[in-house]
Amino acid sequence: MGSESAVVSTALNYPRRQGKVRDVYDLGTSLLIVSTDRISAFDWILPGGIPRKGVVLTQISRFWFERLQVEHHLLSTDLPADLDVTGEQRAELADRVMVTKKAQVVPYECVVRGFLEGSGWLEYQQTGKVCGVPLPAGLRQCDRLPEPIFTPATKAEAGHDENVSFETMAADIGLELATELREKSLDVYRQGAQWAESKGIIIADTKFEWGWSDDRLILIDEVLTPDSSRFWPADSYTPGRSQLSFDKQFVREWLMESDWDRNSPPPALPPEVIAQTSQKYESVYSLLTSRQLPQPG
Known part of the structure; x- marks a missing residue:
């Protein structure tokens, strides 16, 4: 992965909106979601990118959408034959696109936690709860929770998503919808x-997005990827400390150890961090799917 150049932007002849990682094009009756190689941390998009990271995200999502028992938005991972793109663009987009149904997005991140880490661990130390959910006393960092818990967050247009209680979410969107989102998210x-x-992989926590399509609630966006989840190698799992990870926590830790103040544009990642991050993303794909990542050309 590391020897190729990263795809950090795309420019197709269709209406586009950009997220931190994805370029989403409106094809009329469907969407074309392009996973670029951009990488974000601490609400900043880092300069450069991680070569083929977008291919990993797309192919992991494809694997899960095909495997999970849930209604979802994925129609195809092939580029439409009639798409208005050049041969060079078609090659660049290969293996990193999803053609999906359109959906009206539910304005909440549906976070599920099976282990105690991140903002949940910080909140637990202060209150004994996570997003209003009481937890047993005496839990350690990264302990497995007695049962997975649903901890929604508001979807921020800019800056941090904000953790909220289930009751806050239900008051906003209705108890029936909130309950359905909780049940579906925990099940997936x-x-x-x-x-x-x-x-051999622990999914410590993850976030899902859901949307309405033809009056049905379907799973949208990406699913159970290293960008939306914490992935830990099971063979080195030891509660009471931070874990080794297959996700972008590796990049976050490098940034935390640098002298970056998080208020100014972030520094470029050194080549060895880019290469190791690439390897982590590719290895989690191979472990999860028992397949090799599609190669260019």
């Missing part, structure tokens, strides 16, 4: 976590 997490653990 359990399906994914069980499969991953059989492959």
Whole structure:
């Protein structure tokens, strides 16, 4: 992965909106979601990118959408034959696109936590709860929770998503919808976590996005990727400390150890961090799927 150049932007002849990682094009009756090689941390998009990271994200999502028992938005991972692109663009986009249904997005991140880490661990130390969910006393950092918990967050246009309680979410969107989102999110997490653990990977937590399509609630965006989840190698898991990870926590830790103040544009990642991050993303794909990542050309 590391020897190729990163795809950090795309410019197709269709209406586009850009997220931190994805370029989303409106094809009329469907969307074309392009996973670029951009990488974000601490609400900043880092300069450069991680070569083929977008291919990993797309192919992991494809694997899960095909495997999970849930209605979802994915129609195809092939570029439409009639897409208005050049041959060079078609080659650049190969293996990193999803053609999806359009959906009206539910304005909440549906976070599920099976282990105690990140903002959940910080909140637990202060209150004994995570997003209003009481937890047993005496839990350690990265302990497995007695049961996975649903901890929604508001979707921020800029800056941090804000963790909220289930009750706050229900007051906003209605108890029936909030309950359905909680049940569906917990079910998908359990399906994914069980499969991953059989492959030697712990999915500590993850976030899902849902949307309405033809009056049905469907899973949208990416699913159970290293960008939306914490992936830990099971063979080195030891509660009471931070874990080794297959996700972009490696990049976050390098940034935290640098002298970057998080208020000014972030520094470029050194080549060795880019190469190691590439390797982490590719290895989690191979472990989860028992497949090799599609190669260019």
